[in-house]
Amino acid sequence: MSFREKLIVFVLIFVSLGNLFFWLGKIYLSSTKQVPEFGGTYTEGMVGQPIYVNPILAQTNETDSAISGLIYSGLLKSNPKSELVNDLAESYNISEDSKEYTFNLKKGVKWHDGNDLTANDVIFTINTLNDPAFKSSLRQDWQGVRVEKIDDYTVKFILESPYFGFLENLTLGIMPEHIWKNINADKFHLAKYNLEPIGSGPYKFSNFHKDADGNILDYKTESFEDYFEGEPYIAAINFNFYSNEQDMIDAYNRKEIGGISAVASQSGNSDVFRKNTSVYEIKIPWSFSVFFNRNKNVALANKEVRLALNLATDKQKIIDEALLGKAIILDSPFFPETEEYNNDIEKKSFDLEKAKKTLEEAGWKGGESGLLEKEGAKLEFNLLTVDSPDLVKTAELLKEQWGQIGADVEIETLAFSDIQQNYIKPREYDALLVGQDSSFNVDPYSFWHSSQKKDPGLNLAMFDDAEADKxxxxxxxxVNRGERVNKYRKFQEIIADQVPAAFLFSPYYLYVVDAKIKGIEAEKINMSQNRFSNINKWFIKTKRVKK
Incomplete structure (x- = not known):
């Protein structure tokens, strides 16, 4: 056989083998499917560091809340669509008068140390946070609530009066009585279990490391194989801690971490991050507004001024330029797409000419100072906001927009801690541009009831209206959802008429994760830690199985 003939035979064999492997591969792929496999590690960067990984102390620290949510379980939890679903609860029922909530617990739930979780743990957790000696910030949410043990797996909550939002309280992580019962209130905040917790959630504490100054550098957890919803796919969830967002982004781009807990809107473009990055734009009830303090500024005490300022606000331009388009417009204390939101109210859409006409018809005219004046009052005020890039840019755009109708606005930017202590607490501001954490299931009491005008209430507009209070x-x-919706829609009509604030936008929660992390389903979350709502279903590794 000549060399040419051998070459032809070799090529034919090579092509035949290639075709054989191609079709074998095609048959294999068509007869199998890819499914999650156990294994892998996900490391996330966060600003700050943990202090109390403890459900009844964690609420004031986002890092604590996030880690606590992995380690502890509540009676209920939020799913990726921000709907309440059973967690430790097998079932529950509510009495006709909505004053009694009876919960049946799942049996066989284990603590990370192997002990059984029972009704005693639920009773202990609620009684502990209700004891003022333990100084839980959640205590105010549980006033007027008693809890009783029916049997080892049944508890009853008894409310002095009905409250539609009570079920939200029951996402609270349940603590193990056998671990905490002998720790007195004066030692509670110092207990080692605040950083080395025993929970019942999908992940259990592994270890952490500190630097020479005592700062926690990282915090490691591992999957809990006896988790009552099944062992999580990802073997370990770890956290690295940074002093600022840019350090986190740099660490992510160096592949030191596989995700970033959150980034500001101005950092939310994918070209900021390394290849194969997913940036999830998740809806969250963060509400940013300008609150007008009518008690501190004469001009802002006039409704026509507040109305004109609203009409002169180009919200879409603010979103596009200050938040790179990563937000939705707000025009109410309630969020669009919720049933309570009143679509029938006429929106104060951007209209400069209407804004100018509103002021002119109310008697505001140019004075010798060059400013608009009325009865000796000048249309000028200070706008106070937090010293962050997106809010500073927002304030600058508002100054420019409001200046077009004759308002003289002076911007002051400070650290939030300074604003909180020296301005919000004593209510010493003309106009305040800040964000508020709310809920898609909004209860406006803390934000708009007249009893909340003074600190620690959150009625930052000093709003006071008897009908609205009622x-x-x-x-x-x-207890009837339809009736409650009608009342909240009437409340929004009063807000729209009185114009106590300029509602601006709700930014997306921007969650940056390596694209190899699969199974993330969060679309809408009430709190940032709820990004982990289905963490036990996330996965990195995969395998193929027969269809």
Whole structure:
């Protein structure tokens, strides 16, 4: 056989083998499917560091809340669509008068140390946070609530008066009585279990490392194989801690971490990050507004001024330029797409000419100072906001927009801690541009009831309206959803008429994760830690199985 003939035979054999492997591969792929496999490690960067990985102390620290949510379980939890679903609860029922909530616990749930979780743990957790000696910030949410043990796996909550939002309270992580019962209140905040917790959630504490100054550098958890919903796919969830966002981004791009807990809107473009990055734009009830303090500024005490400022606000331009388009417009204390949101109210859409006409018809005219004046009052005020890039840019755009109708606005930017202590607490500001953490299932009491005008209330507009107060109070106790919705829509009509604030936007929660992390389903979350709502279903590794 000549060399040419051998070459032809070799090529034919090579092509035949290639075709054989191609079709074998095609048959294999068509007869199998890819499914999650156990294994892998996900490391996330966060700003700050943990202090109390403890459900009844964690609420004031985002890092604590996130880690606590992995380690502890509540009676209920939020799913990726921000709907309440059973967690430790097998089932529950609510009495006709909505004052009694009876919960049946799942049996066989284990603590990370192997002990059984029972009703005793639920009773202990609630009684501990209700004891003022333990100084839990959650205590105010549980006033007027008693809890009783029915049997080892049944508990009953008894409310002095109905409250439609009570089920939200039951996402609280349950603590192990056998670990904490002998730790007195004066030692509670110092206990080692605040950083080395025993929970019942999908991940259990592994270890952490500190630097020479005592700062926690990282925090490691591992999957809990006896987790009652099944062992999580990812073997370990770890956290590295940084002093600022840019350090996190740099660490991510160096592949030191596989995700970033959150980034500001101005950092949310994918070209900022390394290849194969997913940036999840998740809806979250963060509400940013300008609150007008009518008690501190004469001009802002006039409704026509507040209305004109709203009309002169180009919200879409602010979102596009200050947040790179990563937000939705707000025009109410309630969020669009919720049932309570009142679509029938006429929106104060951007209209400069209408804004100018509103002021002119109300008697505001140019004075010798060059500013608009009315009865000796000048249209000028200070706008206070937090010293962060997106809010500073927002304030600058508002100054420019409001200047077009004759308002003289002076911007002051400070650290949030300074604003909180020296301005919000004593209510010493003309206009305040800040964000507020709310809920898609909004209870406006803390933000708009007149009893909340003084610190620690969150009525930053110093809003005071007897009819609005009555509607808020009635709605809180209304067990019929339809009736409650009607009351909240009437409340929004009062807000729209009185114009106590300029509602601006709700930014997306921007979650940056390496694209190899699969199974993330969060679309809408009430709190940032709820990004982990289905963490036990996330996966990195895969395998193929027969269809």
């Amino acid at each position: 509607l808020i109070e009635e709605a809180r106790a209304e």
